[in-house]
Amino acid sequence: MAKCAICEKGQMTGHRISIERSQVSRRANRKWKPNVKKVKIVEDNGNIKSIYVCTRCMRSNKITRAI
Numbered sequence: 001m002a003k004c005a006i007c008e009k010g011q012m013t014g015h016r017i018s019i020e021r022s023q024v025s026r027r028a029n030r031k032w033k034p035n036v037k038k039v040k041i042v043e044d045n046g047n048i049k050s051i052y053v054c055t056r057c058m059r060s061n062k063i064t065r066a067i
Helices: 055-059
Strands: 012-017 026-031 034-044 048-053
Touching: 034 055, 048 055
Parallel strands: none
Antiparallel strands: 012 026, 034 048
C-alpha cells in the first residue's frame, strides 16, 4: 500500500545509527515510508479512479484531481 502509483516510490530500508556511539555495533534496522495519500483522479478517458499518490507527484501536477 505504501507505494506511489505514478512514480513507483516505495518503502526504503536502512540503519538508524546512534549519535553518541556511531560504531558498527550500535545500529538498528529502520524503514522509511513515502508520504502517500489516497486521491481521486480523472483518467484520460474521463473515468474517475482512486489511487495512492505521493505528495511530490501531487505538487508537480503529474495527476489531475477529481473534484
